Amino acid sequence: MFEPATASNRDIVGLWQGSLKFQGMELRIVFHVDKDSTGALKTTMDSPDQGAKGIVVDKTSIVNDSVAFEVKIISGGYYGVLQSGDSVMIGFWKQGGVSLPLDIRTIREVAVIRHPQEPTPPYPYASEEVSYTNTESGFTLAGTLTKPSSGGPFPAVLLITGSGPQNRDEELLGQKPFLVIADYLTRRGIAVLRVDDRGVGKSTGTFRTATTIDFAGDVKSGVTYLKSRTDVISNKIGLLGHSEGGIIAPMVANQSKDIAFIVLMAGPSIRGDRIICLQDSLISAAMGVPAQIIRHNLQRDRTVFALVASESDTSKLKARVLSSIEQSMADDTLTGGKVNHEDAEANANQITSPWFRFFLTYDPAPALEKVDCPVLAMNGSKDLQVPAEENIKGMNAAFSKSGNKRAKAVILPGLNHLFQKAETGAPLEYAKIEETVNPAALKLMGDWIEETVK
Numbered sequence: 001m002f003e004p005a006t007a008s009n010r011d012i013v014g015l016w017q018g019s020l021k022f023q024g025m026e027l028r029i030v031f032h033v034d035k036d037s038t039g040a041l042k043t044t045m046d047s048p049d050q051g052a053k054g055i056v057v058d059k060t061s062i063v064n065d066s067v068a069f070e071v072k073i074i075s076g077g078y079y080g081v082l083q084s085g086d087s088v089m090i091g092f093w094k095q096g097g098v099s100l101p102l103d104i105r106t107i108r109e110v111a112v113i114r115h116p117q118e119p120t121p122p123y124p125y126a127s128e129e130v131s132y133t134n135t136e137s138g139f140t141l142a143g144t145l146t147k148p149s150s151g152g153p154f155p156a157v158l159l160i161t162g163s164g165p166q167n168r169d170e171e172l173l174g175q176k177p178f179l180v181i182a183d184y185l186t187r188r189g190i191a192v193l194r195v196d197d198r199g200v201g202k203s204t205g206t207f208r209t210a211t212t213i214d215f216a217g218d219v220k221s222g223v224t225y226l227k228s229r230t231d232v233i234s235n236k237i238g239l240l241g242h243s244e245g246g247i248i249a250p251m252v253a254n255q256s257k258d259i260a261f262i263v264l265m266a267g268p269s270i271r272g273d274r275i276i277c278l279q280d281s282l283i284s285a286a287m288g289v290p291a292q293i294i295r296h297n298l299q300r301d302r303t304v305f306a307l308v309a310s311e312s313d314t315s316k317l318k319a320r321v322l323s324s325i326e327q328s329m330a331d332d333t334l335t336g337g338k339v340n341h342e343d344a345e346a347n348a349n350q351i352t353s354p355w356f357r358f359f360l361t362y363d364p365a366p367a368l369e370k371v372d373c374p375v376l377a378m379n380g381s382k383d384l385q386v387p388a389e390e391n392i393k394g395m396n397a398a399f400s401k402s403g404n405k406r407a408k409a410v411i412l413p414g415l416n417h418l419f420q421k422a423e424t425g426a427p428l429e430y431a432k433i434e435e436t437v438n439p440a441a442l443k444l445m446g447d448w449i450e451e452t453v454k
Helices: 177-187 213-227 245-255 272-286 291-310 314-330 341-351 356-363 365-370 386-400 427-432 439-452
Strands: 012-023 027-033 039-049 052-057 059-063 066-071 078-085 090-094 100-108 128-132 140-147 153-158 191-195 233-242 261-265 376-382 409-410
Touching: 012 386, 027 100, 039 059, 039 066, 039 409, 052 066, 078 100, 090 291, 128 213, 140 177, 140 213, 153 213, 153 245, 177 191, 177 233, 177 439, 191 213, 191 409, 191 427, 213 233, 213 245, 213 356, 233 245, 233 439, 245 261, 245 365, 261 439, 291 314, 291 356, 341 356, 365 386, 376 386, 386 409, 409 439
Parallel strands: 153 191, 153 233, 233 261, 261 376, 376 409
Antiparallel strands: 012 027, 012 100, 027 039, 039 052, 059 066, 066 078, 078 090, 090 100, 128 140, 140 191
């Protein structure tokens, strides 16, 4: 339909932005159009509200007043018609067989969401670049240790990131929660170590093939490192884990009996397959997905997850999961039974990866029941990824079974998975919120840690 653009075609060089509206949500799409040394158009795409930048647009085409930005990685792109003196395009967004109306217009710059809680140097405390080795894997972990600028030795806390490759600030969708948490706690007299995940930033190793067990080994190495420092009180070292980090912290506390305390921010207390089913349903509902689609997807997930639990052979599992996903696509009457083999294979690869298989079948409850150090478990009432009601209930059951009188579980009203004040709790809100971590959540953990290490 479209032919490659040439230098003689109409000038669309610049920034173009529009808001994609679907299921009650809005998502900004930005195209950066430029020319290379030969005069040919080259384009990249951002999705600021998802924290995605610099996505390559494989083909930019323009014929008369019709423009196309084709993006292979999403199996679609944008198709529009120039209007209003070439400053507006009226068109549609196409992705995975779905088309949505999308109008884009020229802008001078992309609006950046401010995050006023993020500290900037000079800091009123010492900040040190550190590294140490996980002797079992041979990988080097790199991070930042912040501590009060005078006095000491100090109690310390090691921050543990959530799922997915994270840097030491746990940077996600433009938010840097661990940077803000480290700043807050250090100002209160606590040394804080935050670390790049293996294979991320300045840490060596491979993230892709690792499981939660491997990450727990990295955390144990961090504890050993903190114990080696003369400016840290060796029997007052605690762990603070967010999301998957809330699974890892109890694991490490049970293997290192001198852990002084653990803080679980949105830490799961129920099995991974239940977590995924809950979060998929809740997030879909918050985005306005019809109940019929939610039920269909939930049945698909339960069928596939049962396969993961029953089949140990990886090659057989992948074939069975792929077949099940494609059958679910064929049975979906709302999409006309269209089977997208590329999407099905991508989903099967993810579900049968080492990390996902472990997460789906791991039950955190037994580990929580063995923890005998002080525990603060905290969830936001609008957390749709690790739903508060189910997980805090599981936490309380585990603490009751273990008889741990120094454990408490708290639900903070109105906060999402990142502990921001939120409207719906949907992940698409994360990047749009100026707040990084709600002050009430910071004060709760700060007060509790301070009291615990006295």
